[in-house]
Amino acid sequence: MTKNQLSLSVLTILFAGVCSVDAANKEWKMNIPDPPIASIRKDRFPSxxxxxxxxxxxxxxxPCADSPEGHVHYEYYNDDxxxxxxxRVQSTDRNRTILDLSSLITPDTxxxxxxxxxFDCxxxxxxxxxxxxxxFRKNMNMYCVDAATSVLTTTQHVNTERNSTIPTIVQFGDLKHSHIFGNVTIPHLKKFRSASQSAESLRQVVEAQCYGDDRPxxxxxxxxxxMQPIVWKLASRRHFGNLEKVHREDTAWEHxxxxxxxxxxLTGSRDGGFDKDLPAETNCMRLKRCRLVYKHSKSHLIHAxxxxxxKRLPDVLNGVPLxxxxxxIRRLLEYKGIIMLEGNDVASGLKWALLSQSVVLMPPPKHTSWAMEELLEPWIHYVPLNEDATDVEEKMQWVVDNDDMARRIAERGSLWMEDLVFHPDAAEEDRWIQEEIIRRYRKHFVQGIELTSAVE
Structure with a gap:
């Protein structure tokens, strides 16, 4: 087996089961894996x-060297x-659309x-x-910190041509597409992308030696x-800033x-179907987060x-306090189960919740970020909920009834974050990965617009 085949085999194992959770399966309790926790990092964490x-x-x-259609063409021009x-950047889609980009720091574009x-940001x-x-300078600040300390510094380190003009294209914020350009088909850095369907779907786009105009x-x-953006560790203060608190404030499982x-x-209403013209209760039932609160107001297992x-819904709905x-975080860590629901994109609290000694309950992630959420395995790193999280009480009852297995799931989730952030090799691996991202990113760009297209 070649090194490449071994690498893809490990990815297949990591992806196993991500999309296979069937909440309607009456026998789910009989099919829960409980493998031993790997003692060696390379056996439990991707290379x-x-x-x-x-x-x-x-x-x-x-892109293939002899295929101009496979490259992204660019040129700078002066704005009067x-x-x-x-x-101007010429996309790699079939229409070879020309995007007219500025360097204004604007969210969601x-x-x-x-x-x-x-640096002024x-x-x-x-x-x-x-x-x-x-x-939105206040909100953009956390993105700019990462842009300054990791994106720009990595680009400068990798750049061997002092006067290189290859642009570093990014998007800040939570929106899947760009406010101005819609679905962007050029390489750009972003904090998340839509999760892959399977290991096979990822394999299909990373196996080739090069691509021309037929990039899948x-x-x-x-x-x-x-085509999805390139994931970079952006908004790290929000997504990773509470990890140290977990080390200081967590409570042992048995307590x-x-x-x-x-x-x-109440985020996620953009994709959840919120309609201001509908009654409050109808909207609440449409929105996963509100429905979780409303349906479990009297539960002895769920405190939501x-x-x-x-300002989309009342604070109290039909007598139920929402x-x-x-x-x-100290109080949240007092509970054996921590429920995580994606909002506009990845759940920002998932990193600290995984790191903790509590067990995460969540639907299989639909987005992936620097934490590689799409590689987390149900029943291995977290207790899976169905897509609408309507089985959360049943799954928490399983946690209570299967204390040892649930604790081991929590431990595997914690190890995932320890391996990602705190392992002795983690910082050096992040440095290599970010440098290699920039090296590969730069190979896609060629200076000069060659094909004619209307400017959007």
């Missing part, structure tokens, strides 16, 4: 090369209305990084020159028919309450409350 394939997916394989240059703007008070170049589209759980807890805002309704103040 750097395997991780690189997950993060880059569609853009892992470089601004001192800042703009960028695609732009290219300008060093001065990124780190300041609470902008310099006059950059005053209008960062939208990654098959995703969302069945999106466009935790035999209940599951959930807290969160919204911390904000985003709202409660936000609580501390």
């Amino acid at each position: 750097p090369e395997e991780r690189l394939k997950v993060y880059m997916s569609n853009w892992y394989v470089p 209305e601004s001192e800042w240059p703009r960028l 695609t732009f290219f990084l300008d060093t001065g703007t990124v 780190l300041l609470p008070e902008p310099e006059s020159k950059y005053k209008h170049r960062v939208e 589209v990654l098959e995703t759980i969302h069945q999106l028919d466009y 935790k309450k035999d209940m599951a807890i959930w807290r969160g805002q 409350r919204l911390t904000s309704t985003r 709202l409660a103040p936000a609580t501390t």
Whole structure:
């Protein structure tokens, strides 16, 4: 078996069961695996090369050198209305669409990084020159920190050509597509992408030596028919910032309450079908997070409350309190079960919840980020819920009835995060992966627009 075949075999094992949870199966309790916990990291966690394939997916394989259609063409031009240059980028889709990008830092749209703007974004008070170049400065700050400390520094380190002009294209925020450009079919960095359907779907886009104009589209759980972005560790303060708290404040499994807890805002309404013209109860039943709270208000196993309704629903619905103040991680860690539900994209609290000694209950993830959520295995790293999370009480009862197995699932989830963040090799592996992402990203770009197309 070649090294490449071995790598793909490990990915297949990691993907096993991700999409196979059948909540309607009456015999699910008979089919729960309980393998021994691997003592060696390489037996329980993907290698750097395997991780690189997950993060880059569609853009892992470089374009063929003799295929101009396989490359992304770009050129800078001066904007008559601004001192800042703009960028034309020719996409790799069949229409060879030309995107007109700016370097304004704007959430939920695609732009290219300008060093001065990124570093000004780190300041609470902008310099006059950059005053209008960062939208939603407070929210964008955490993205800019990562852009400055990892994206720009990695790009500069990898860049062997002092005057290289290859742009670094990114998108900040939670939106799957770009507000301005829609579905973007050029390589760009983002904090998440839609999860792959299976190991086979990922294999199909990372096996080739090179691609011309026939680059296949990654098959995703969302069945999106466009190429996915490259995953980078962005918004890390929000997604990874609470890990140290877990080490300080967690409670031993045997001291935790035999209940599951959930807290969160009413995010996810964009995909959930919220309609302001419908009655509040109808909207609540449409939204997974609200339905969880409403249906389990009297449960002895589930303690769920919204911390904000985003002014879309009342605080009390038909006598059922939906709202409660936000609580501390210390209190959440008092429970054996922590429920995680995706909102606009990945569940931001999933990283600390996995790291904890509590067990995570969640539907199989539909998005993947730097934590590689799509590789988490049900009944191995977390207790799976059905897509609508309507079986959460039944699954938490299983946790109570199967204390030792549930504790081992929690331990495997914790090891996943320990291996990702705190293992002695983790920092060096992250450095290599990020450098290799930039090296492969840069191979896709060629300076100069060659084909004619209408500018969007």
